[in-house]
Amino acid sequence: MGVGLHRPGQLPALALKHDLTIVDCPPRHDELQRAILTVADMVVLPCGPSAFDAWALAESIDLVNKARKLRPELKAFVVITRKIARTAIGAGAREALADCGMPVLRTELGYRVTYQEAPASGQGPTNYEPSSPAAKEVRALVTELDKEIKRGS
Secondary structure, three states: OOOOOOOOOHHHHHHHOOOOOOOOOOOOOHHHHHHHHOOOOEEEEEEOOOHHHHHHOHHHHHHHHHHHHHOOOOEEEEEEEEEOOOOHHHHOHHHHHOOOOOOEEEEEEEOOHHHHHHHHOOOOHHHHOOOOHHHHHHHHHHHHHHHHHHHHO
16 A cells, blocks of 8 residues: 555555554655554554654654544554664663653664565565564564553453
8 A cells, every 4th residue: 555545444444354453654654644543553653773763753753643632542652673782872772762752662673684684585574584583573572562452452
């Protein structure tokens, strides 16, 4: 579904067919993001580890906050992505996001080759390299999000 391809009612109809619907949309596509926020129960905003990434996240956070005025039950979280271990930027990632106004998930996704290689093979990290650090991070993220979903039920 590209930014111009969604039709009125398409997202709700799709979501009704499933217990859980995940929509991955590109940042800074207001029209598509707005459509998704009208039906989403939870939003997870990825953010790189630098202060610049945190600043770039501001537009998406603004959209989520506007959606929450209409749908106060909308849950929203930030997940740190592309974190490089044992670097000053990686160590300061949480601090850079401290004032973003949304909870930052405990799970962090590192900057790993598996995240680039897996889609090229038509797989996700958990199938591509099931015992890799990337696969472990993805499973931890799913577990954490599942707990948040259940908390809201």
